[in-house]
Every structure is written in C-alpha cells, then in structure tokens.
Amino acid sequence: MIELKAVKKSFNTGKPNEFVAIQGISMLLEAHKATVFKGPSGSGKTTLLSLIGCMTRPTSGRIWLLGREITSLPERFLTELRRKTFGFIFQQLNLIKGITALENAMLPAYPAGDRYESIKKRGMDLFDRFDIASKAHAKTEWLSGGEAQRVAMARALINDPDVIIADEPTAHLDTHLSKEFMEMLGGLKQGGKTLLLASHDPIVCESQVADRVVNLRDGKIEEDTK
Amino acid sequence: MKNWIDRQRNIVDFTLSSLLRRKKKNAALIFVYTLVVFSLSSVLFFSQSLKKEASIILKEAPEMVIQKIVAGRHEQIPTSYIAKIEDIRGITELKARLWGYYYDPVTGANYTLVVNEDSGLSPGTIAIGNGVAKVRLAFKGDTIEFKAYDGKIFELEVREILSPESSLVSADLIVISEEDFRRLFSIPNDRATDLILRVANPRELPTIALKIAERLPDTRQVLTDDILRTYDAVFNWRSGLMIAIFSGALLAFIIFAWDKASGLSAEERREIGILKAIGWETSDVILMKFWEGLVVSLSAFLIGVILGYIHIFLTSARLFAPVLKGWAVLYPQFKITPFIDGALIASLFFFTVVPYTAATIIPSWKAAIVDPDSVMR
Numbered sequence: 001m002i003e004l005k006a007v008k009k010s011f012n013t014g015k016p017n018e019f020v021a022i023q024g025i026s027m028l029l030e031a032h033k034a035t036v037f038k039g040p041s042g043s044g045k046t047t048l049l050s051l052i053g054c055m056t057r058p059t060s061g062r063i064w065l066l067g068r069e070i071t072s073l074p075e076r077f078l079t080e081l082r083r084k085t086f087g088f089i090f091q092q093l094n095l096i097k098g099i100t101a102l103e104n105a106m107l108p109a110y111p112a113g114d115r116y117e118s119i120k121k122r123g124m125d126l127f128d129r130f131d132i133a134s135k136a137h138a139k140t141e142w143l144s145g146g147e148a149q150r151v152a153m154a155r156a157l158i159n160d161p162d163v164i165i166a167d168e169p170t171a172h173l174d175t176h177l178s179k180e181f182m183e184m185l186g187g188l189k190q191g192g193k194t195l196l197l198a199s200h201d202p203i204v205c206e207s208q209v210a211d212r213v214v215n216l217r218d219g220k221i222e223e224d225t226k
Numbered sequence: 227m228k229n230w231i232d233r234q235r236n237i238v239d240f241t242l243s244s245l246l247r248r249k250k251k252n253a254a255l256i257f258v259y260t261l262v263v264f265s266l267s268s269v270l271f272f273s274q275s276l277k278k279e280a281s282i283i284l285k286e287a288p289e290m291v292i293q294k295i296v297a298g299r300h301e302q303i304p305t306s307y308i309a310k311i312e313d314i315r316g317i318t319e320l321k322a323r324l325w326g327y328y329y330d331p332v333t334g335a336n337y338t339l340v341v342n343e344d345s346g347l348s349p350g351t352i353a354i355g356n357g358v359a360k361v362r363l364a365f366k367g368d369t370i371e372f373k374a375y376d377g378k379i380f381e382l383e384v385r386e387i388l389s390p391e392s393s394l395v396s397a398d399l400i401v402i403s404e405e406d407f408r409r410l411f412s413i414p415n416d417r418a419t420d421l422i423l424r425v426a427n428p429r430e431l432p433t434i435a436l437k438i439a440e441r442l443p444d445t446r447q448v449l450t451d452d453i454l455r456t457y458d459a460v461f462n463w464r465s466g467l468m469i470a471i472f473s474g475a476l477l478a479f480i481i482f483a484w485d486k487a488s489g490l491s492a493e494e495r496r497e498i499g500i501l502k503a504i505g506w507e508t509s510d511v512i513l514m515k516f517w518e519g520l521v522v523s524l525s526a527f528l529i530g531v532i533l534g535y536i537h538i539f540l541t542s543a544r545l546f547a548p549v550l551k552g553w554a555v556l557y558p559q560f561k562i563t564p565f566i567d568g569a570l571i572a573s574l575f576f577f578t579v580v581p582y583t584a585a586t587i588i589p590s591w592k593a594a595i596v597d598p599d600s601v602m603r
Binding site for chain 2: 083097099116159
C-alpha cells in the first residue's frame with residue numbers, strides 16, 4: 001500500500017548544523033496491518049511518520065501511496081491526501097483549546113464542504129463509539145487524559161481515512177488506559193484501517209494488535225520483525 | 227456551489243467559536259475600533275451635512291454681491307451705483323441691501339440685522355430668530371431695547387419669531403425695517419451695505435462681473451461659487467481640526483490593531499499548524515483569518531457608523547457641536563437633515579475595514595505556508 005524507496009530526510013541542509021534524521025530507508029507497508037516503529041528518542045520515528053503522512057517532503061528518495069508517487073505532488077494535493085487518506089493522533093494530542101470536544105473532532109471535515117449537520121452526526125457517532133458522548137460539548141481543557149485521547153482519535157477518524165498515524169499515542173496514558181487504547185486500535189484494524197504507530201512503549205510494541213515492529217536507530221532500520 | 231457555501235459556513239462557524247474564546251480581548255478591540263469609526267463618521271457626517279445645508283441655502287442666495295472697497299476694507303456702497311450698471315445685459319434683478327451686526331452687551335451675543343423689504347415689517351417692529359428669542363427671553367409682542375450709534379436707547383417690538391427650520395442661518399437673525407436700521411447705525415439714505423444681483427444665465431456671470439469691475443473700479447464682486455468655496459474651506463478646516471484631535475487616538479488604535487492583527491501569538495501559530503496538519507489548506511487558514519478580520523472590523527464599522535448617524539442626526543451632534551458649529555455665542559438649536567453620501571460611507575469602509583482585514587491575513591499566510599510537521603514535535 002505504501003512504499004518507500006531510499007528515503008532520506010535531512011534538516012538544515014548545507015549548514016554546519018546539518019542533521020540527517022532518516023538515512024535512506026526503503027520498505028513496503030501493507031494495507032490493513034498495524035506497523036509499529038520502535039526506537040529510542042532521536043531515532044527518526046516521528047520524522048518517518050511525517051514523511052509518510054505527507055506533512056513534509058523527503059530530501060531524496062520517493063514514496064508511493066496505492067501505486068501513486070506522492071513526493072512530487074504540489075502542496076494542495078498533499079493537503080488533500082492528508083485530509084482524506086490519513087488520520088493523525090499526535091503525541092501532544094494537539095486539541096484546540098477553548099472550543100468543544102465535538103468541534104475539535106469535526107475540524108478536519110470543515111474544508112471539505114460537507115454539510116455541517118452531517119459532519120456533526122459523524123462526530124457524534126464516533127463519540128458514541130468511543131463512549132465519550134457525554135463530553136461532546138465540554139471544552140477540551142476540561143477533559144481527562146483518556147478522554148482527550150479519544151477525542152483525538154475521533155478527530156483522526158472523522159473523514160474515514162484508510163490510514164491512522166499515531167505518534168507515541170500512549171506517552172501520556174497510564175497502563176490501564178494504554179491497554180484500553182490499544183484495544184480500540186485493534187477494533188479499527190479489524191474495521192479495515194491501516195495503522196502506523198511510533199512508540200517505544202512495550203504495551204504498544206508487544207501488543208497483539210501490532211503485526212510488525214520496525215526497530216529504528218539513527219535514522220536507519222535496525223530490525224524488522226513480523 | 228452548494229459545496230462552496232457549506233465550506234464557507236463551516237469555516238465561519240469555526241471562526242466565530244474561535245473569536246468567542248477570547249471574548250474580552252476581542253470585545254475590547256471592537257470597542258476601541260467602534261469608537262474610532264464613530265468619531266470619524268460623526269465628523270464626516272456633520273461636516274458633509276453642514277456643507278449640504280449651506281449649499282441648499284445658497285441656492286436661494288443672489289448670484290453676485292457687489293461690495294464697495296476702500297483701502298481694502300468693505301465700505302457702505304452709494305445706491306447711485308445701481309444706475310451705473312443696471313443697463314448691463316443679462317442682469318434680471320439688481321438691488322441695494324442693508325445688513326449688519328449688532329453687539330448686545332446684555333447677552334454678550336452678536337446679532338445679524340437684516341432689512342427685508344418683503345417682510346412687511348413697519349418701523350418699530352422686528353422679527354427675531356429663535357436663538358435671539360431664547361437669550362432675550364422674548365416672545366411675540368415683547369419689546370427689545372437697542373442702543374443706537376449715538377448712545378440713545380430705542381425699543382423695537384417683536385412682531386414674529388422666525389421658524390426653527392432654518393435656524394442654522396436664522397438663529398441670531400433680526401429682521402428690521404429700513405428706517406429703523408438707518409436710524410440705529412446712522413446710515414444715510416443714499417448708502418447701502420452692498421448690492422445684490424441676479425442674472426438670467428449663470429454662465430454669463432464672469433463677463434458681467436468683469437463689466438461691473440470696469441464701470442465701478444472701487445468695488446469687489448463676490449460670486450455664489452466663491453462663497454460656496456469659502457464654506458467648503460471652513461467646514462473642511464473644522465472637520466480637519468477634529469480629525470487632527472482624533473488622530474492621536476487613531477494612531478493609538480492603528481498601533482493596537484496592527485499589533486493584534488499582524489503579530490500572531492505562539493498559540494495562534496500552533497493552532498494554524500494543527501489545522502494544516504489535519505488537512506486544512508493554506509487557503510482555508512487564510513479564509514478563516516479573513517472571516518475573523520471581517521467579523522471584527524465589519525461589526526465595529528457598522529456599529530460605529532450607526533452610532534455616528536444617531537449622534538449627528540438624532541442628537542444634533544451633542545458631543546462635537548461646540549467645535550464644529552463655530553464661534554457664535556448663539557448656538558443654533560436645530561436638527562440636521564439626515565444626509566448620507568455613498569462615497570463617504572465607501573471611503574470610511576475602505577479606510578477602516580480593508581486595512582484591518584488585510585493586516586490579519588498577511589501574518590496568517592506567512593504562518594500557514596510553513597510545513598505542518600512542526601506540530602509533530
């Protein structure tokens with residue numbers, strides 16, 4: 001489904017402080033599977049997810065999504081891909097403060113031009129599914145860590161994307177909530193979603209949900225376990 | 227099209243809830259903004275309306291006034307001058323006029339005294355403007371004392387109080403008979419204040435003025451257009467004065483608005499990053515900021531203009547009147563006829579709404595073109 005060929009990403013190219021985050025990674029990521037990128041801090045997990053999720057372009061190398069080369073696409077198409085194909089759960093969750101949980105979840109659907117009522121219904125259905133319907137009209141700053149995580153998940157799913165990208169999703173959750181979260185991800189995988197996770201949390205890496213664990217170090221693949 | 231409307235609707239919806247998050251800050255901004263629009267629109271409405279009123283009044287005025295000039299000063303004109311110029315072709319009416327000012331030591335006010343042949347006033351009677359009536363507490367039938375040139379006191383009876391409709395020009399007016407006027411100021415029968423004339427074709431005015439200048443070299447010809455120009459200059463000067471006073475406030479507002487609109491806070495930058503990361507295009511972010519700027523500036527503009535309208539036309543410019551109406555002791559009590567100039571509103575709009583909206587968009591565009599991966603870190 002997603003193919004990377006000799007993908008390299010460096011920051012501050014040509015400057016004395018040049019830093020190579022990804023050093024020529026090639027790999028194939030299958031659809032409807034859960035892949036976990038594991039590795040210490042600075043190993044390139046987040047950068048790799050950003051590259052796959054069309055948030056940034058590689059310095060060299062190419063990425064294919066469903067057979068379509070996406071690295072050379074103009075910004076507008078990349079945005080559309082981000083909106084339609086990927087759902088993101090960020091490490092810091094990145095919910096917008098001051099507006100309601102439901103509004104946060106609805107945000108990715110606004111620019112698509114769907115009817116407001118239909119987006120709202122989709123959002124409420126997801127809130128029902130994740131058991132947070134009672135928090136729909138609460139401001140995000142009033143939510144607990146677990147509730148905020150579910151709102152972030154609802155936001156990732158509002159446009160019904162094929163791929164869910166989650167960066168360190170359990171970083172701020174306790175063991176119980178982390179396990180619960182992995183169960184929810186398992187449900188999504190069963191529903192046909194492709195999961196790409198970055199984590200060094202054993203609960204994620206050793207979970208039944210993970211089909212493949214890719215160990216990264218210094219921007220290279222150290223180990224790839226299926 | 228429907229899709230486009232829904233997209234706008236969704237983005238406006240988010241913009242509004244986004245604005246409501248910073249209620250106090252945005253309310254303060256709208257308040258100051260409204261105050262600026264209110265002040266500007268009040269000044270412009272007022273000076274425009276006065277100019278308009280003046281031009282309406284002057285429509286009825288004679289097309290030319292002839293004054294005798296001695297050593298550069300306005301002097302009484304001999305009525306015999308009429309005979310010297312009345313045969314000039316194109317003149318339809320030519321007559322002598324008597325008018326002047328009278329300082330009333332009782333009230334400290336200056337009255338304008340005018341002789342009007344059509345008023346039908348007999349010697350010993352006068353008609354007074356409502357401003358005079360008010361300061362002298364005079365009613366119809368009362369008598370008002372005047373001190374003549376030689377210090378003698380004589381009384382004149384108030385026959386009529388002029389209608390308040392024309393109070394801008396008639397507030398300090400006293401219409402008096404010719405006989406009383408001459409007696410009061412010791413003006414000989416063969417002298418007048420000035421001459422007025424009307425012509426059949428206004429385009430001939432400059433030629434007629436030239437001919438009069440040749441025949442009466444010691445006179446000056448004042449055309450209605452000159453008076454209008456003077457009014458324009460005076461009102462523009464006054465509104466300019468007001469704008470100068472407000473320019474300090476205006477400048478403070480510009481700095482405040484610029485700071486608010488152009489400098490995005492770290493929080494706003496982060497939000498733009500999040501929106502980009504979850505699939506908002508740069509154009510969507512700009513659209514959102516456009517709506518945000520428009521909601522703030524348009525609300526302030528509409529409220530400011532409506533308040534300005536109410537202030538000028540419903541409360542008769544209560545706040546600005548002392549400065550804008552001039553130096554007269556007898557401030558006319560009158561209602562300005564509501565008058566709105568489309569070009570005036572448009573220029574106000576362009577000077578208030580457009581710069582603010584533009585100032586909000588530019589920094590957002592700068593923030594929105596960066597890679598969205600910053601939110602991943």
